[in-house]
Amino acid sequence: MVFAACKKSDEVKIDHTNSETPADTIVQKDTVVSTEVISEEAPIAEVKSEAKQEEKVTNPKEIKAEIPKDVKVEYASFGDKIASDKALTKEQMLKKYASLKKGDTVAVKFKSRIKDVCKKKGCWMKMDLAESKESFVRFKDYGFFVPLNADNSEAIVSGRAFLDVISVDELKHYAKDGGKSEEEIAKIKEPKVTYAFQADGVLIQK
Numbered sequence: 497m498v499f500a501a502c503k504k505s506d507e508v509k510i511d512h513t514n515s516e517t518p519a520d521t522i523v524q525k526d527t528v529v530s531t532e533v534i535s536e537e538a539p540i541a542e543v544k545s546e547a548k549q550e551e552k553v554t555n556p557k558e559i560k561a562e563i564p565k566d567v568k569v570e571y572a573s574f575g576d577k578i579a580s581d582k583a584l585t586k587e588q589m590l591k592k593y594a595s596l597k598k599g600d601t602v603a604v605k606f607k608s609r610i611k612d613v614c615k616k617k618g619c620w621m622k623m624d625l626a627e628s629k630e631s632f633v634r635f636k637d638y639g640f641f642v643p644l645n646a647d648n649s650e651a652i653v654s655g656r657a658f659l660d661v662i663s664v665d666e667l668k669h670y671a672k673d674g675g676k677s678e679e680e681i682a683k684i685k686e687p688k689v690t691y692a693f694q695a696d697g698v699l700i701q702k
Contacts, residue, residue, distance in 0.1 A: 571652070571699035575640040578654040578697035583607040587626040589657070593691045598659050605654040606631075610646050610700070614673045618642045623653065625691065631657070632670075633693040642698060650701040653693060660692035 571580060584592065584606040592604060611630055612622040618641035623631040633653055635641065662670075667684045 570702045574698040576697035583652050590625045596659050601656050601658045604657050607652045610649050610651050613646050615675045616673050618644050631691045631693045633695050636696045652699040653695040654697045655695040657693050660690050662688050
């Protein structure tokens with residue numbers, strides 16, 4: 497009887513009904529840990545992706561490829577050969593003329609737009625200056641001429657600038673060569689002080 501009681505008591509102690517609970521707890525803990533790892537890694541992946549995109553946008557090679565190359569301006573040359581650099585602007589040229597007195601001559605080079613050209617031979621042209629002024633350009637010793645259709649072209653002239661008084665007869669002659677009407681020519685009754693220029697070389701943009 498005593499022996500049987502001891503055996504029964506041992507069976508009660510070895511009860512496995514509660515041994516499954518810790519196992520359930522471990523599974524839940526693992527699930528939580530797994531969720532935390534995913535939530536931490538996702539932002540890191542996004543940051544790396546954004547960094548790569550930013551690096552791609554600011555790639556110096558790509559920026560360099562987008563910069564257009566300088567376009568070289570080509571000129572047709574007339575008279576003496578001259579360089580296209582270091583030419584005054586039309587505003588600077590007008591100031592140069594304003595500083596001259598009658599009888600003064602200055603060697604200079606300037607760049608501007610051709611307003612008008614002799615329609616018979618191309619033996620003179622008018623160059624645009626600032627403030628609605630113009631420079632009357634003739635060519636040294638009539639040694640060369642410019643195209644009759646050079647109106648509104650960009651040009652560079654090199655030579656001598658001076659003040660000149662053009663007589664009524666000369667003004668009418670130039671007006672006729674410029675294609676002015678008889679009515680317009682008849683209105684010329686006084687000599688005109690002009691910003692004259694004798695060019696030894698001309699460049700006209702192609």
